[in-house]
Amino acid sequence: MNSTSSPSDSLDDALARLRAALGARRHRALLWLDGPLDSVLSRALALWQGADWSAPLWLGPDGEASRAAGSSALPTRQARSRLGGEHDLVIVDALSPGAGFDPDAFGALAGTVRAGGLLVLLTPEAWRDGRPRPDADYARLAAWPHPPEALSARNLVRIARRLAASPLVLHWPAASPVPELTLPEASLPAPQPAATDDCLSHDQAAAVRRLTRLRRRRPLVLSADRGRGKSSALGIAAARRLQAGEREVWLTAPRPAAIEPVFARLGEALPGGRREAHAFHAELAHGPVAVRFLAPDALSEALDGPGIDPRSPPTLFVDEAAAIPAPLLGRWLAAFPRIAFATTVHGYEGTGRGFDLRFRARLDSETPDWRACRLEQPVRWGEGDPLETLTRELLLLDAEPADDAAVGAALDAGGLDYRELDRQALADDEAGLGELFGLLVQAHYRTTPGDLRQLLDGPELTLVAAYAGAHCVGVCVGQREGGFPPALAEAIHHGQRRPRGHLLAQSLAAHGGFRDAAEARWCRVLRVAVHPAARRLGIGSALIERLAASAAEAGDDYLGASFGAEPGLIAFWRAQGMVALRLGLSREASSGEHALMMARGIRPGVEDALHAWRTRFATLLPSLLSAELGELDAAVAMALLETGEAPAVDAETLARLAWFAAGGGELALVRPWLARAWLAGRIGVPGALAEADWLALVAPLFQGRAFPAADRRSPGATPGRKARLAHWRALVGTLRAALG
Template sequence: MTPELDAWPAVRDRFDDSLAVPPYGIEDVTGRFRERFVGTLRSHPGIAIVSLGADGPEGDAVERDGLIGPPGGATGDAGARTAAENPTAPPNATFPAAAYEACLTGDQVRAVRAFESLATPGHAVVAEADRGRGKSSAAGIAAGALALAGADVLVTAPAFRNAAEVFARARELLGETDTDSERDARRLDAPGGGRVRFLPPAEAADLPDDPDAVIVDEAAALPVRLLERFLDAPAVAFCTTVHGYEGAGRGFSIRFRERLRASPFSVRDVRLDEPIRYARNDPVEAWASRALLLDARPAVDEAVAGSTVGDATYRTLATDDLLADEALLREAFGLLVAAHYRTEPNDLARLLDAPNLTARALVAEGRVVAVALLAREGGLDAETRRGMYEGERVRGNMVPDVLTSQLRDETAAEPRGVRTVRIATHHALRGEGFGTRLLDEVHAEFGGEGGGAEGDRDGDVDYFSVGYGATPRLLRFWRRAGYRTVHLSTSRNDASGEYSAIMVRPVGEGGPGSALLDRHAAAFRDRERDGLSDAHRDVDPDVVVGALRACSAPTTVDLTETEWRSVVGASFGPGMYDSAPGAFRDLAMAALIEGDGGSETTDGDALDGDALDGREKRLLVRKVLQGRPSESVADELGYVSAGACMRALGDAYEPLVERYGTDFALEERERFINK
């Protein structure tokens, strides 16, 4: 079923072509992923290898028989699954007997029984399992049973395919036939008026139509900020994979677990260990985890405890080193998995084979404590840039593609950039400066005198960049690292609910990277002045503040005397905001972009000496820039009334008049101060 194993690493196919991102060709793609894959086939217990003869079965040769015990011996008995024999409903069960008869193991019976609590508001369930243990099936059986009782069950997951098993089991219990389209598959109606419906996480977190219960599948693959919004549901279940890419998010197991324990919910935990997809101790399951690094993990906390930034060593994670040192590969890839909500086997292949990717790490006491995956972008020829501008998609050049195709800059793909695809610090060492140190080393290597990545075409790097789901914390981190905002996506990520930010840090002054930043920072400034009341009207105000604060474009405040009268009157006298909303908007943009150089707390609020505190900045965003009604702004920001909200807005503009006011404006202010 595979090419000849010795020759397989040299095979090139459509997947390799997808790794050959411009300006690289397929000849630049290596075969290290296949090399490692073949090695696991030849070394892992329980894998048989048979070379088929060209002239029929007589020419077959058994390279490995794959047996882990004597032929016909105890292997099958040792791996047998302990299934639930004739499963029945537990005593006092409230779900119908058919729900328990659909279970395949005793663990599933216990899980379905735990899900019964979702029929009562104020209850939460956390179901954990390795892959192939029937966790999603149990959730689907429970969803169907709740719907039969008349409940409206809202199901969400990073993508609908993650919840397909939930709907398959619910459909069987409800007796529905297979649907003809995915749209139909996303909603199941029960005879008594109950239903099971799917929505993407960001949309589901708003709890539309007031569901009776919510089931979040693969919860560890969602951001904690998003998971917390589901705690407003009457009853909720969080299902997550213990191992594998989906279960790697430390946010769920640490931060969100703490948040859930502190909530008013009565929480019930259930774990499923009995395998269904595999036999117990099946060597094929273990081989798959090893070959695809499904169980890759960072070093244990004890191994990195006490590590300091100054003692860490910066190093290149060359492919040869990763293949030669399995522990190094597992720790580095484990950190990369933990840093991102979406990982798939292709990501491992890209790390080992893609010519545009390279990795750097900080190592302390032989352990990987921080890692960055970097992509070389740009440097594209005029013909490729023209095609990109005219609508062609060019793989592997994310930032140049956005700046060219969406923001209409045909020259954006000419400078050479290094984009941070992922960066991660060991969770036990976060907040200790390792991420900052790693970025500093990357900047020095790629952007320093004579710098450049190993294997880079000519060593020239014009700028660094990053694209990520924008949160206030991440915006502060990247701003402090010298990156500046050039774009904020106009739509939210379906899974995370976040808007994506693109930020750029030029190399040197006056070069191609500086020119790229200057024109796109100015375009971002001008675009947001109007876009915040349109496409970005729903962006979190703290995200808006962070994105604008990280914009390097200069601002000017050029108001007419009439506009200054309105602003000063609303700030110091009886004037009204509605008399000159554009003037208030210009001042707000200037204030939020320029700041005042003051410090911030970890949640973005200002310390003493800043002209505006955190709530005043949010007020400027919600009311002035996003154009929200005064009543809703007052409710969101905790003002006692719309009138109090507008008075606070006037107060917030007093220091802005002091800072930006012309002589005329300051004279106008004196009329009210001295009155």
């Protein structure tokens, strides 16, 4: 099948011919326009006006062209608000003044183009020659003191090179009055998705059946690439569960826009229902029913409140689960007996492969009867869709680490080679870049196309990698920060200035109260990832050591990291020699956890300052745990408390402990002395008590609670007051003996 315009064709004729050809195969296409600004915008507006497009969208900065598009124009920063929508035409303006190519926006909107539609990309003429320069969107990468125009444009060069070389790209050069729109040949018509009742494919119908038959403690993991009808399946299944007698189904996702297809299918399946904000209501034979969307933070708050019966919670559907932190998913897994996780296998929202690797062990341990369901058949477009293929290639959405067997063979054949990478050489090596980026994708719950741009073009970035033969088996990404001049450091310390970037240096100075941290030079570990087939060989620690050596040689003072506080990660970074310096007071939206900053010195002369910062944090921590961080997970609190120094235990402390252990008073009357003894024992004599016993004392001693917050939702599982007090007395007696 092909579609070719002749010199005598009008634009309307060429478009009609192209759309007919695309529609016959249920395909979509990318049309590339480059050249002088006026010429490109003129041709783009002619396309806009040259056909009867359904829900066209113009993405770009405010200007004459976007104003001509009227209400269908959208600023690039709002691209994700259209997730779940469908368009026949999307024009991405990366050319107008103030415009830039936002890889995340491009990836998001490519998935909204429906079969038979066009995505039109407007770029400077330099793209065609493989010479793009940093554009306006690079301002987001330009950390102080680097101006955007001084950055490299390796990512843009790579994308432009792939566009120019791909036979799937349609090109309309400035010199041609009408585009030559030729599609690749195809000998057979595209198979149409098989409709099954209200489902669009057999895959989707199978997923809906499983979702409607969820059993207690048997979660379902639903995975699919984009365009396979995954979210729609959730909507159909939710409607069927309500029709079968359920009163309420809950739904969560990283952002409300991601679940628009769910509400759309609910409206079709329950035509008498009504949408009200983030809920869908209907009246059925057995009474009023509802599907409610709760953002992840709101869902967690609902679990802590009285609005949910822990014995009979509603069914929960989690959409785009790969973009939600694993600790939140684990909490929901425990709280909701009937739960389904839906995730995109490859995409800007998160990677299903990473989700599978991180979460499978927990599923196996806590719900060994969990089930998996994969949707393969596209429903929004046909197999072999050119736009899907191009989007994956341009943004490396298909990036995968090396094959496990190949890595295993390479490790058996020889040793490991550690090296600092040249980013230009990496950008020119498509296969090598794919392996390395694939490691980062699977190691992090959410890695976006924008992260690829930062990897290739971000300023002050260092890449250290480990190779087994030709295969990348580990990578560590470091970001240089700090080094602010004294006057600017003072302004940062007092919250008067906030230059772009420099997370550790600025946060420790402005929020931790450590003014000198802004003047110090830092290397922050952004990411560290090791291939699954090469783990437990010390590769991660070796990479961090090589990054530290490189940073010290470059003149940096400290190596640091910022991450969601979780006991396993705290232990890992402590093993790398780091100490805790700051903990965020609220949960991060990106991780669902409190951000923790840790660091170590990497050159002589900086340990005194680091020790002072560590001591200040250790002094502050008990106060925070008793107030603002009273709901912090007790295991996290314990991991942080034990990073301090062991306090001295005097005779009065020992006497108070002995009195309480022998039956005197209440725990509240010995709390200050017992807290000191807990710190002294946990840090100095960790074997004095079992791990569970150390943990049992954290909430009553430091957080003003008789037992951890998680246990309060299940009162029947907690001991009574007398039993708790007797247990505490026994533990204190053991601790008193260990402390002498």
